[in-house]
Structure formats: structure tokens, C-alpha cells
Amino acid sequence: MSIKSNARYRVVGGMKPGVPMLFAAALTACVNYAGIHNDARTAEPQQFAAQQSLPAEQGYWPATNWSDQFGDAQLKALIDEALKGSPTLDQARARVVAASAYSEAARASTIPRVDASYSLTRQQFSNTTFVPPPFGGAWLTENKGILSASYDLDLWGKNRETLKAAISQYQASKADEEFIKLTLTTSIARTYNQLARLFVLRDIAQEETTQRERIERITAGRIATGLDTEVERKVAQANLATSRSSLRLLDGQILTIRYQIAALLGAGPDRGLQIARPTLGTGDEVRLPDNLPVDLVSRRPEIVAARWRVDAMTHDVKEAKAEFYPDINLSAAIGLDAFGFGRFLTAASRTASIGPAIHLPIFDAGELRAQLKGRYAEFDYAVATYNQTLVTALSEVATQLAEVRSTDAQLADAQIAQIAARKADELALVQYKAGLTNQLTVLNADVSALSADQAVANLRMNRRDQQIALASALGGGFIDASSASSPVAPRADASPTGTPVVAAR
Template sequence: MKHLFQFAPTGQSRVKSAVAAAVAALALAGCANYAGISSDKQIAAPENFEATQSVPGQGGQWPALDWAKQFGDPQLPQLIDEALADNPSIAQAQARIAKASSYIETSRSALYPKVNGSYSWTRELYSANALFPPPYGGTWFSENNVLASASWELDLWGKNRSRLNMAVSQQKAAEADMQQARVTLAASVARTYNQLALLYALRDVAQREIANRQDVGRITNGRVAAGLDTNVERRTAEGNVATSQTNSTELDGQIETVRYQLAALLGKGPDRGLKIAKPVIDPNVNVTLPDNVPADLVARRPDIVAARWQVEAATHNIKEAKAEFFPDINLAAGFGFDAFGWGRFLQASSRQIQMGPAVHLPIFDAGALRAQLKGRYADFEGDVANYNQTLINAMNDVATNISAIRSLDKQMADAQRALTAASSAYQLAVIRYKAGLSPQLQVLNADENRLANEQTVTNLRLKRTDLQIALIKSLGGGFDATSNDLAIDGSGQNQASTQAANQATPSK
């Protein structure tokens, strides 16, 4: 329901009537209310989840933005920088930020008065048999109308301010999402590069195996010439060399495929991948956990920060919906000239002046506003649940990587002992075979065991590097909400927003 009161500046009685009507309208605002609509959902605090045993403090530092340098390969940081500069996924995230920024500008404009100007010229033939008698009827006339108008919505209950705050929170969430995209992309480049390093290491193993089997083949040829072996052993040795060469060729194909994958991560064509040099990653890098990981993780993981800003946006969304239950008051004024023809167009007698308030208040809306508010609370509870789940997943991510590294270190010790033993057994078998003290089959068995153990050690060594990169990513990959201006002012990362949402009563 709308009431529009217009009055002339000299009509004091009309002014009083308009003000009285506005006051009465405000008094009726209680007809539609949001009593009984609230939420008891809260964002979880990190201390609510026990993690001291799974994620123990080790006195380390949080990853820096240039964390890739610690792996000792100068090519890796360059590839990450190239990916972050040109990748379409980052451009998509930046576009979302720009769109959120436009919402902020739109919402901010609602806080200020609007001024418009208009001019119209109308040429009209008035009917001689209608409202206007001669000499107007039956004659053409031109009407000139110019008007400058201004309007201002008095945001008494904070609706527009809440909408602006919501837009700001959504932009912050979009910025955190972009940081998450950067962290994910950097880790993906590093892990794919490490996969390339693993394939090269396995290829080196395959090349050494070819050389070893060629040595065995030469020994076999000598034994055949001495009558100690037959062509069966000779053909077996030749077949083993061919098998090793097949394995090496297969690894060459896998290396080329991973190069193409890296090129795609860099946002370039496949030929870019062919220019990547052989990795020289240091496999002995060890990431040490900082102290108080669970509590500080909420400011170090961009996905948690983004989820927190979504909760903040939902809180302001509720405040806006509550303000809808209160009257909207708009002030409007206009000044201009209106006259037939041009002769008296800009004279004082042609002035036109308009002013007055417009009040819109909800009295009966069949429950539409209450339904809208319930929907906003549902969004809020969904965002709270998403934040809590993101926090749980983040802590589990760190704990899982720590556990995997611990397990792998134990496997490495056992695998290294197995490789040492298998290598010694192989060397002794070759010596005995060459001296005619053992058959070829013993050498082949020892060779298979040594090869399997060397491949296991190589896989474990590079898998540990992959887990170190995954741990860096789970610790935020160098992100810091404070340094990126994404910390939530005044509320803290561990404080629930439920009270703010439930007490979001418009200020009077």
C-alpha cells in the first residue's frame, strides 16, 4: 500500500496532514512481523575438534608464497608463475570478482539521492468538440515541459546498508575463491611436475636395467661358446633385453603425455610441454608443521575463508529481509517549467514544483515477507553447514597427509633395506653365473627382485615429494587472510554468526 502526499510550500495545513499521515503509517508497521523466525545454527570453532595427536605442532613455519623454491629445482617456480599468469581458470575467478564488485557499486548507489532531468515537446491538435472550447479547440498547440527531479530513500532500517554489506561479503568470498584457485593450480603444476620427475627416474632405472641385461647377455654368449649354456639361455637373455627396451619406450610415451598435461595447466598449447627440461627435484624436502595448526588454519586456507564470508553475506541477507517488515520512506522533489508555446515557457508563471514523501509499508502480504525471511535463514543455515564441513575437511586433509608421510617414511626404510639386499644378491648371482657356478635362472630371478625393489624405492621417494606438496596445499599454500585483506573485521574467525543473524533488528 502506498500513500503519496504532495503539498505546496505555502500550505502549512497540508504539511501537517502529510506528516501526521506518515507517522500513522509508521505506527501500523507492526501488522506484518517476523516473530518466531530465527536459527540456532552456529559456525564451528576449531577447538571443538580434537586434533592435537593427529596434527601435532612441530615448531615449523606456515608455507610461504614461494614455497616451490625449497624443492631445489629452479624450473618449478617459473612454471608455477607462468601458470598463474596465463591460466583461464584464474581469469574466470577474476571475472567473478569483477561481477561482485559491480554489485557493490549498485548497492552503494541506493544510499544516495537520485537526480534526474527530463524535457519533452508535444505538438497536439485539440478537438473542437471535447474538453477545450475555441479558440483552443480545433487549434494546434505546442507544449514544452522541462523538469529536474530528485528522490532519496531514507534507509531508516538499514535495508540498503545490509544489501551493500552483503555485496561486500560476496566480493570477499569471490576473492578468497580466486586465492583457492591459485593455490590449487600451483599445487597441480607442482604435483604434475613431480609426476614427470618420477617417470624420468623410472626411465633411468629402465635404462640401467637394459645395460644390466645386456651384460648378462654377453656372459651368456661366452658360456654358450664354452658349451656351458645353450641357445635357450641365449634367446632368453635377448628377450629380456627387448622387454626392458619396451618398458623404456613406454615410459617415453608417458613422459610426453605428462608434458602435454603440464602445458594445459600452464594455459598453453601442447608444444609448450615439449620445451620443459628434465626435472631435478630434491626428494629430501621435509615440511614441518607449525604450532597451533587447527586454530590458525581458518585464516590460512582460502576455502575456509571463502566459506566464512558466505556466512557473513547470509547474515546481512537476513538483516535486509527483516528490514522489509518496516516502512520505506522516500522523499521526492521536482522543479521545472511547463507552458504552451515558447513565449511563456521560461517565465515565473510557468513554474512547476512538486515535493512530498512516499511511504510504503507492509500491512497484509499473505505471509510473503515471512516466507522470504525463512528462505534467508535456510540459506544462512546452509552456509553455516558448508563452513563447518569445509573446516572439518581441511583438518582431515592435513591429518591425512601427515599420516601418509609417516607411513611412507617407514616403508622407505624397509624398501631401502630390501633393495640393498636384492642388489647384493644380484651381484653375487652374476659373479657365480660368470664363473659357471650357477644357472642363468638364478641370475634372472635375482635381477627381477632387484628391479622390483629399485622401482619401489623410486616410487616411494617421489611419492613422498608428492605428499609434501599436498601437505603444503592443505596448509593453505602460502595464503594468509590478513595479508590479503580478507580477514573478517570485528567478528574473528572463531566466533559464531548466529547471534548477529537473530539480533539483526533494524536500528531505529
């Protein structure tokens, strides 16, 4: 069973002499938040050791048109199309509008409110109650028009903190929209690169099929001269069928990727059938910009969103603390109230009121303290989310850079192996045609050449995919437009009327 007792006073015209004493006594007995606090702090990027993993290479931060570096006009067109028609992005925009509306509603509570009302009531008064004749038992019409105004003094900043929290949530939703936009463009670019990969692998498979057809013809000639048997013919036919099957598999995968790109565009699957073969180039040289990881906190939209949510929870905590203090609302009203129509617009029908309404929590069975503890828990969660987001971002940049460097080294060796394997395959085929070696030698050399071609192709595509991922990990050209007012390392233990405690950048 819960018990809630609130002291309310309304004085019209003036306050009685005993009320101040009663109010002072109530203040000493009201609920408080003594003993409820926390020490959670957002992490600073400088505290993470990253100089070796993220060296200063005098590079540039990616621009918003970072995908243009690959020189494929179709990719640029696909990204532009997605930014205009993606339902996922529409969802993010709707959340921004909702957050903006909520902040506007919160702003309304910080300014005076004026209302007007009019009522017309036809009523028969009882003849056996306190209403004397001639009104008792009679039907009367009451005209009532009131113009009222009210204003919450907000002495402890509760409404102002609610507004600040709403504004921070709005900023977070805007950063979320940018994060979704970056995620969408990155997904399109990486999927498009996968389409390019499949086309290159299909070219290799087509060359392999042509090679297997040549081996089959050579085998038929060798059988005619008695150098080979039907066993070699069947092996050649089986290998040719396998190569053709690989082509069919790649054709199916290409179609699937086209459908996936169409879905990312927010279009039907037929849109994917119109996508031509990619013509992606190598892209720019990969060099990290200076001042990492410090600048990353304003370049990664999800970090900015997490930071704004910490700030919003800081104000939510202060709003919860302000609930412990008296709430004073000033109100005034003026209007006309009369029975009938004849006297409604006369001076005798005038009515007016003015005075404060005071609300002070005295005993609430721990409701306000529980609410404050919950806000602190939400603040701790927001801080932990921000810290984890920062750690993850640094890890992603370092990981993508390491993969790019590793792929570059692998590609150099793979290209040497490819040249050697191709030369061996050509020599084996010449020797086989001349009867100087058997089919097994040719097939082994052919498989080695195929593997070498596929390895080089995959490494090149991996390199471009990692380059795309690195551009995304560096924020994809996003820069926090509200960086001048962005909160940094807020604490939730500031007083409800004080300024948030923030750490220097």
C-alpha cells in the first residue's frame, strides 16, 4: 500500500499569516535525494593508446563524395538514388521530425500560457437543496466566458532541464540520421564492389571454360593418334562441365547481388536488372589523417549521437532532482459569468481571480527517489554506450587500416605467383599438345593458374572493400555541425539549478 501526501495552497488576494510558518515546516519535512549520486564519466579519446595503430600519415579526412574516387558514375547515381528514396532513411527523418516536435512541446512549458473558454449551460436547479427560491426548481441558462493565464515559475529549473534534454535528444536523432545515411551509402558501395568482384570472377571462369574446351579438343586429337584413352576424354569432359557449372553459379550470384542493391535503393527487384557492370577504379592512396583519435569523436555520427544522449540524460537527472523542490505556479483569470443573456455583458457579471498554487512533496513512499535512481541508471547506460561506441570506432579504423596494409603485401606476392602460374599453364598445354606430357600435368597447371587468377582478383576486390570500409570508419565525410555546442564528458551529479560539469576537450 502506497501513501502519497502533497501540500497544496491556493491564496486569492493574499497569503494568511500562518501559511509561511506551515510552508517553512513543510520544507524541513519534505523528501530529499541525499545519498543518491554516481561518478560515471565519458571517456576521452586521448586516454586510449593508439599512436602505433593509428599513425599520423598527413592524409585527408574523407569527403561526403568519397565514393567518387573510384571513378564509377553509376555508383554515384545509385547512392544519390538511395538517399532520395530509401524507406530506411525516411524512417530516420521521421524520427528527427518527432524529436523536433517534442522539443517544441518542452519549450512551451517554459513560457506563460493563455487560454480562453466559453460555456453555455441550461440547468434546472433542485428545489430541495441549498439553492433558494426563486432559483430553486427553475430552469436557468448560465453564460460563462473566461480568459485565463498561468505561468510556472520553474524556480529549480525543472522545465528548463526538460527542454535541454529534449534539444539534446533532437541533436542525437539528427546524428542518427547521418549514421543511417553513412551506413546506407557504405552498404551500397560495398555491395556494388561485390558485384564487380563477381563479374571479374565470371571473366576468369569464362576463360577457364575456354581453356577446358581447348583441352578437350586436344585430348580428342591425342586419342585419334593413340596417345590418350577414353579415360582422358571423360576427365576433360567432366572438367569442362564443372567450369560451365561455375559460370551458371556466378550468373545466379550476380542476379542476387543486383536484387540486393535494388532493395538498398528502396526499389523493386526489377530495378536491379538495369544495373550495368561496374567500372570501379583503384581509388585514392590510403593515408590516415592527423590528430586521430581526437578528431574522430566529431567525425563519426554514432559517436556524436551517443554523446548527445549522455547530455540528454544529464538534464533528465537534473529534472528528476528538481521534482524534490516546491513547484509554484502563478495563475490569473478574468471573465463574465451570469444567468441568462440580458446581464451577461454587464459589469455586475465580471469575475476575476489571481494567486499562486504551490506544490510540495512531503511523503511519497520513495517514488521520487526511485525515479532519480532510475535516471542515474539510464545515465550510466548512456555513458557506457558512449564509451563502447568510441572504443569500437577506434578499433574499426585500426582494423581496416591493418587489413589494407596486409592486402597490399599479399597482392604483391599473389601477382608474382599469378605470372608464374600462367606461364606454367601455357607451357604445359604446349607440351601436352606436342605429346611431351600427360593430361594430369596440364590439369594441375590449369588449376594452379585458375587459383592464382582468382586470388589476385579477390585481393584487389578485398582491397577496395577495405578502402570503402575505412572511409566509413573515418566518418564518411560527416562533421558535427553542432560541435561548438556539443557536450563533452558531462556528469549527472550537478545541482538541479547549476551548470552541467564538463571536462575540457
